[in-house]
Amino acid sequence: MQPEDNQVPLLSNHDVAYDSGDKVHVVGINEPDDEGSLGAVPPFSWKKLWLFTGPGFLMSIAFLDPGNLEGDLQAGAIAGYSLLWLLMWATAMGLLVQLLAARLGVATGKHLAELCSEEYPTWTRMVLWVMAELALIGADIQEVIGSAIAIKILSNGALPLWGGVLITACDCFVFLFLENYGVRKLEAFFAVLIATMAVSFAWMFGEAKPSGTELLLGILVPKLSSKTIKQAVGVVGCIIMPHNVFLHSALVQSREIDRNKKARVQEAINYYSIESAAALLISFIINLFVTTVFAKAFYNTEIASGIGLVNAGQYLEEKYGGGLIPILYIWAIGLLAAGQSSTITGTYAGQFIMGGFLKLRLKKWLRALITRTCAIIPTIVFALIFDTSESALDVLNEWLNVLQSIQIPFALIPLLCLVSKEQIMGAFRIGNVLKTVAWLVTGLVIVINGYLLLDFFKSEVTGLMFTSIVSAFTGAYLAFIIYLVSRGRHIKSRD
Template identity: 40%
Template sequence: MAERMRDNDRQDPSLVAIPGQKASVLKRFLAFVGPGYMVAVGYMDPGNWATDLQGGAQFGYVLLFVILLSNLMAVLLQVLAARLGIATGYDLAQACRAWLPRWVNIPLWLACELAIIACDLAEVIGTAVALNLLFGFSLLVGTCISVIDAFLVLLLMRFGFRALEAFVIVLLAIIGVCFGIQLIASSPSIGAVFKGFLPSSQIVMNPEMLYIAIGIVGATVMPHNLYLHSSLVQSRAYKRNIKGRLEAIKWASWDSTIALTFALGINAAILIVSAAAFHGTEHQDVAEISDAWRLLSPVLGFGLASTLFAIALLAAGTNSTVTGTLAGQIIMEGFLHLRFPYWVRRIITRGLAIIPVIFFIMYYGQGKIGSLLVFSQIILSMQLPFAVIPLVIFVSSKKKMKNFVLSPFWVGVSWLVACLIVVLNAKLFIDMVV
């Protein structure tokens, strides 16, 4: 990651150049495009697939409202993360280290690492399942092969940030095309889809539905993405003065909002395809990605449906690998001032994620891997408050944000979102204990 610039005069050649003021608005905006799509990767990783597939198959279109609500919260939180990084020159991890006492920082760092391991666990499972579906590898073999992606990340890093962003955007486009075709083939009820985006009391009253709903929140609003975004937005060579930072905040906010709207479309498409194909049929108990893959083509009557599904899954797992590596490095460096080579950090994290997957497959077999995938998203959801609350505290502080502090209205909305996340997690924890 490029060194942070905190003065107006120095220009770091490793940063992405911004066209001059005479350039068109579109050209200046495009110079800021990239970090939002890097972050959007986390909002459509294999963990999302498990919760969306299960939610659509079991409960139809009802949980589309949860996907929409989660995405709105995600847009707000990612804009706040970008604002923090651009306004202060600190990413969220660095801000925690600078402004919070050590006895708070250590638990926050451990919570972040747990979140990254949970996310990586989902990537391992997604990649292994995709390799199994496309090439017939067993899940154990696919899990071991997933270690190789550390070298893919290392190779991409050598070509610079713009190349990395381009690679991610191309894979996102592949995912979008695959699910766009499946969405058309599934022919969902338009009226039922629109109704699904409306709030329903069923979500809170039904414990099973609430469990999946909170899994969707955890799969959508990724805690480590807040750390990642607050760092990535600083990779642009905007002027480090009030005017330059205001422009950077504006374009970074548009970048992430557009990218996350695309992620909303993908997540909604997964749930809609699952609901149209499986809900109300003998297959509505489908919870495993491999079962969904096996049934999609015969149920939809479209031969390529299953293949497109597997290709999109492999693209999602590969993309998440790139951003997971970056987030892990940013968090470790920010909290602890420790910096390992990317490939070392990646192998450590991936190793910690592979161990539970191998033991789970050996104990339960390949048929229950989807339940581990959903559980990983519940773990992610329960880590959210540890990232969201410090972020809201920082961006609400006039002392820290100076001219870029949030208005009272947005402070209130941000705290409302933080409280909603805490309440949902408390409800989930109580239900699990009971």
């Protein structure tokens, strides 16, 4: 049944992401008026923008997690200012993907995991769920270890890495505590953490005093050399996080929207687009601070290639000394804020992924506990094994990056297939131009990550048996991607 031109498809009224009582009431959004009835989008309102502000900033935290910070510092130390232009365009590509995720959630009233569960066969749904969970666990391990490194620094080494992991594990209880006080309180908490990152890394930026001219040239003039290919791939690869696509499509449902009125849905999409763009602009600036600090301090030095998340603070301390507040602790505070905020949003994403794919209706505390346990147990094991070895942690981080890169098509392809279908989106399906651009961006991201995977496995895969296993996995992996693309042509809404 085709939806009327001024409506979006009517879906189930059962709220999965948020109960009706948990949603934020946006003043005037659901009240009947001539503009809404006639299909005209109401004029811009700063008050409404403020009420819609929140989901985009929670989403932006995935652009600031410890994995991204490590990519930033390595890009700065090895490539100097030359990859700043790529950081800017990678953030723009990430914004496009996140806007599509938000559009899907607003127009349908359901999030990506739930729609995948409804639109794909059971076996496909289960494979997508496993892939999403693996991506989330990989990201969570990096985030928890990043927090643990920061705690170890701030405790002057008194707390070992595994101790920091246990402390970070408790953040799900902070999340549950804040969630009980409402969505806006939770969003305010994350705003404080983002502000902490901004102040910390801006302080470091001020201490380092990087060249303004070189910074501007790095942003405006594209430059790439064979020596910086790996860092360039890392900059692009860590921007789009699979679990973040699922998360954003659910977060936008935290506001009350009358989906029977096209004007109200369009209004919500407009406001979410503005706040998401603002949030990612701030994340870009924070990433820029980190990249330029390490570019100024370590570019063209002998130690540049050996700097990672574990030893970055110590190298900064040796370079810039103490000061009013030692830069080592400034770095640790920013890293802790990044790690804590990203682990909590990871817990949030895990609830939506599990509930959507498996159609589970568990209590919030139980879903949070299950999601947290999936990441904490392997993280503690890794922390115990790698606590005394910086090089081993770097190897672990490379494997985790590969794990997440593998999962990217399994979030982006379903998203693009669903958001392009009139049966799913009604009047809000994306047009041919935007669809072409989105598929080109998706293809580019997949190719870039494919290069990362090829380069990694070329150096790591040895022996006939291991090579045969990887080859078989690669064949199955490519076949599933082809299946998802072809299956997307036949997706139909279910009444």
